[in-house]
Amino acid sequence: MARHLITSAIPYINGVKHLGNLVGSQLPADLYARYLRGRGHEVLFLCATDEHGTPAELAAAKAGQDVAEYCAEMHEVQARLAEGFRLSFDHFGRSSSPQNHALTQHFAGRLYDEGLITEVSETQMYSKADGRFLPDRYIEGTCPNCGFDSARGDQCDNCTKQLDPVDLIDPHSTISGSKDLEMRETKHLYLRQSTMKDQLDGWISAKSDWPVLTTSIAKKWLHDGDGLQDRGITRDLDWGIPVKRGSEDWPGMEGKVFYVWFDAPIEYVACAQEWVDAGKGSDWERWWRTDKGADDVTYTQFMGKDNVPFHTLSFPATILGSGEPWKLVDYIKSFNYLNYEGGQFSTSRGRGVFMDQALEILPADYWRWWLLSHAPESSDAEFTWENFQVSVNKDLADVLGNFVSRVTKFCRSKFGETVPEGGTYGPTEEALIADLNQKLAAYQTHMEAMDVRKSAQELRAIWVAGNEYLQSAAPWAAFKEDPDRAAAIVRLSLNLIRVYAIISAPFIPDACDTLKSAFGIEDAAWPDDMSDALAVLPAGTEFTVPENLFRKITEDEVADWSARFSGQRN
RNA sequence: GCCUCGGUAGCUCAGCGGUUAGAGUUGACCGCUCAUAACGGUUAGGUCGCAGGUUCGAAUCCUGCCCGAGGCACCA
Known part of the structure; x- marks a missing residue:
């Protein structure tokens, strides 16, 4: 009997996920967890919602709700859907939990003590009307290159040129439409992961049994261009984990929060604490601290390919950089994308089948079977x-x-x-x-x-x-x-x-x-x-003939559903 | 533009240096009649994206090209 820690990439709080998201992480993670439990192993299977960041704030505003309220509600929605799909999480946590606040601040403090955090001054677009700094993609204007009038601040969708928000002609906020924008100076913390490049490179290189998808993405980020770059880990937002060093204030960082990609993976650890605090377990450190019993744990992560850089580089940099004996991942199983009828699933356009709709149509087993037997392992x-x-x-x-x-x-x-x-x-x-x-x-x-x-x-x-x-x-x-x-x-x-x-x-x-x-x-x-x-049920054992286990999907249903999910989610 | 992954039977995929290229599904035929008109068997179907090259031998390695998907970092 072995001990297995399993985590699925944590889904973003912003709305119901589609089947592509499901099959890329949560579902295969559940398959593996159920199998290992079935074989008699000790398993801790964790997942959570990823709740911070600008998209959550905007979605809440759109729904006319307070962010915290919105997230609490959406967490419940996602938790119910997870149950509906029979995802057997030992705990489904929240990255906004008090446990994650404390732990994220703890890691930041440790990284600071280890000299792995630097302060960088930079200028970013500020919208007075919105009263906030705007991420590049929330600024639109005319492309200086091709004249396209809805180019985003990070890239022009028409000519694909990489842009800087200041390049845009006549820029405006896509949130309020305001053109009252200005570049303002702001200070942020950067994680000096570039100094850990060789360490991370050596670690990844040793993982010859990992999926090529995982290692090739990691190596690209390590070796491409100037190699691994430092990453900003703070943002000028209200909704997030306040920047602190452990429990102490961080001078000059008042009013800022950690960037979601810093705190989200830390939630894997915090989630184990939540699991204990919810009364479902008794000792989370024996899963996460190698000095407290976790050295015989096998830790496996599941995720879509878009999440690979953060799990192969940023999070390991956090874990290793802390100088503390945290459990590092042993195997990263990554997936390609699932497409829908010749195109992509699209959350914004409502194209494809979403988790709630899927369960309205058919029971979970039908979806689980098809999705898993067609999982996008070797290609999309x-x-x-x-x-x-x-x-x-x-x-x-x-x-x-x-x-x-x-x-x-x-x-x-x-x-x-x-x-x-x-x-x-x-x-x-x-x-x-x-x-x-x-x-x-x-x-x-x-x-x-x-x-x-x-x-x-x-x-x-x-x-x-x-x-x-x-x-x-x-x-x-x-x-x-x-x-x-x-x-x-x-x-x-x-x-x-x-x-x-x-x-x-x-x-x-x-x-x-x-x-x-x-x-x-x-x-x-x-x-x-x-x-x-095949001899366990002896003669004389009584049973009842079960109803037909599965019904058939009819031609009419296929026609009906094809039309219904082709776009424009209602 | 650069990088990564993929392009194998109508469809979904496996094989990734070595006997006549495989599976499921679809089609055709046969059998069975217990069962959700289900099941079992036989069979048809491929110049392995295109063009070169390396090799005794290539779907499998190399180069170029074409097509598809994704990434190119502060976007979750």
Whole structure:
């Protein structure tokens, strides 16, 4: 039994996430967490909402709410959706928690003591009407290069030229529309991660088993241009963690807050404290402090490729730079993007399916299965309704659902709702068991390697093996000549359903719960040897024939949903 | 412009130096009739983006080009 700390990239508080966000971090993290728990390991699986920053302030203002209020509400919304998708977080925290405030300030103090923080004076665009400094992308004006009239302060969307806000002709705030802007001097803290370049480079270079996606992004940031650059870790905002060194004030930094990308990853640590403070655990340091028991913890992070630089460089710089024995990540599993019907999912345009809408249409298992079996591991992947329909109908309804249905209903009609006795196992059963042992081993290997798609494929192959067995054993034919033989076949098949309920649970937990309750399964121990595992339900065990596990998606629904989610979320 | 990843059967993908290039799905055919018109079997289908090169041998390595996606740092 090993100890595994698992975190999923924390979703931004600004609205409901779409399926692309879900499959890029939370869902595969949940798959892995459920699998490891199923194998009997000790797991701490954490996630949270990322709540600070300008977009949150603006979203709150748009909703006519106070930021704190808005975030509290949206946190609840996201927490409910996470439950809806059966994401089995041990705790779903908030980056705005008091624990994270204290810890972020603590890290900043440590980094300062280690000489890793410098103060930099710079000028930024200030809007008097908005009463705030504006991030570059919230300033628009005419592009000096191509004349496009809605160029943003960071880049012109028309000619793609990189811009500085002061370059814009006739700039205005996109928040208020005000043109009363001026450059003002402001002072910020920078994390001197450039001084840690070699250390980080050596660490990344040693990770030859990480996904190429992870290491290639990290190395690009390390080696491109002038190499790893220092990063500003503070902002002139109201909503955030006040800049302090530990519990002491930071002279000259009054009224400023830490930048979200500094405090967000620290929330992984703070979240463990929240977990304890919520009464769900007793000792968070044995997960996070190598001097207090965390040295035997394996820490795995899951994220989309956009989050990789912060997890491979900035956060490790924070951890290492503190000079304290914090647990460093052992493996970073990163994902590409999921596209929607030939284009991108778009939060702003409402294109694609969002978590709340998905659950209104179909139960979580359908989505979990499709998303995980098509996870964007080696390249960007594509969601189409047609593919979704075909995969779900075939894999879940036909291959797995119908197997359960044909076995349980046959048993009910011939032997009643009780595992039948009589008969013995022969060569057909031995061949099946040998095949299943081999497939189970392959499934476990893939799961342990976090090869999500391959795991799904192998699991499906295990389901198929059940149908192949039934076809060759043909209990419906055997029953006419030798009812005992049919009883043996059915007994084995019913036991196979029990095994399915256990090993499929990481992918489709609800359907597996349905099966477990239909068979009154209490011993859900992961199968070790199939021969033993298929003898756990003895003759005489009562069960109830479950409702069909999965329904089919119809052509009409596909047509309806394609039209409904093509854009303009209502 | 620069960088990264990808371009393999109608579709979704695997293979990433070595026997006739694989799987699922789709299509065709056969079988079964326990089951959600489900299941099992057989079979069709590919000049592995294009052009060169290295090699006894390349989908697999190198170069160039074409196409797609993403990044190029203070945007979460």
